[in-house]
Amino acid sequence: MSTDATAPVLPTAAEHHAPTPEVTSDPHPQAEVVFDVQGLNVYYGGFKAVRDVDLHIHRNEITAFIGPSGCGKSTVLRCFDRMNDLIESARVEGKVLYHGVDLYDSRVDPVEVRKRIGMVFQKPNPFPKSIYDNVAFGPRLNGNKQNLDDAVEKALRGAALWDEVKDRLRKSAMGLSGGQQQRLCIARAIAVDPEVVLMDEPCSALDPIATARIEDLMQEIKSLYTIIIVTHNMQQAARVSDRTAFFTTEVNPESDSRTGLLVEYDRTDKMFSAPADERTENYVTGRFG
Ligand code: ADP
Secondary structure, three states, rough: OOOOOOOOOOOOOOHHHHOOOOOOOOOOOOOEEEHHHHEEEEEEOEEEEEEEEEEEOOOEEEEEEEEEOOOOOOHHHHHHOOOOHHHHOOOEEEEHHHHHEOOOOOOOOOHHOOOOOOOOOOOOOOOEEHHHHHHHHHHHHOOOOOOOOHHHHHHHHHHOOOOOOOOOOOHHHHHHHHEEEEHHHHHHHHHOOEEEEEEOOOOOOOOOOHHHHHHHHHHHOOOOOEEEEEEOOHHHHHHHHEEEEEEEEEEEEEOOOEEEEEEEEHHHHHHOOOOHHHHHHHHHOOOOO
C-alpha cells in the first residue's frame, strides 16, 4: 500500500453503496457517473487494438458492449479493473476515471481496484475447492474472519444459488452444473461487496435455460451493483441492458491491421430502434457482422 499522503483515494464500500440521491422531477435523470473514460487507447506491443474511446458508465445500470469479434470489447472491459496489467504486452493510454480517481495513476493499487470492481469470465472458473471456500475466498483474503458464514450465505443468496447448494456447501464446486458454476462465480465476485461487476460474455458457455437464469439474476442485482457486460448476443444486450455501446473495427490500409473504435453509445432502446449511425443500424439489423 502506498503511504503517499497525496495518493488518490478510492471510495470505500460504504461510500459506493450509499443510497442514490432522491429522484428529481426530471423524468430521465442521469444516474451518477461511476466511470468516465477519456481518450482511451489500448495497445498490445506495437498493435493498436482500440482507439479514442470516450464513455460514461452510470451507477446501478447495466451497460452492454456489443460489436463484431475482435473489435476490442474485452480489451476495454479489462481496463475497468486493470486486468490488462496482467498482459505483459498491453499498454493503456488515456484516462479511466473511477469516481474521479484515475485508475491508471501509478499510485493506485490494482489490488484495491479489484476489491471494488469484480469480474466474471466467459467460462465458469470455480476454484477446485468446496462451494463454501470458493465464496469465502475473497472475504478471507480481505481479512474477514468473523461472520464468514454470513458473508457466504449472503453472496450465495445474492447470486440466487443458496437454495440449491445450502445442503452441500462443503462439496466440491466442480460438481455443480455449468449454470450453477457461473452463478457461483457471481457469488464469489459479489462476496467482497464490490460496487461494479464486469461480465465478459458470461453466458456464452451456457444453455438457454441457464442463460435466462443469469439474465434474471442481473436484473435482480442491478439495484446493488453497476454492471458492464460484453456480449456477442445482440438479443441479450437488448433484453438486459439500460445502455449499449457498439464497437466496430476499421482497417488501417498501411499496416492492414484492424483497430477497434466505439461507434455509438446510447440508451439501449434508442440503439436498437433509432440508432444515429448507419454502422450501428447495419449491425443491429443483422446486415453486418
Ligand atoms: P473482442 O472482445 O471484441 O472480441 P478483444 O478485445 O478480445 O476483442 O480483441 C481486440 C484485438 O486485440 C483483437 O485484434 C485481438 O486479437 C487483440 N488482442 C486481444 N488480446 C490480446 C493479447 N493478449 N495479446 C495480443 N493481442 C490481443
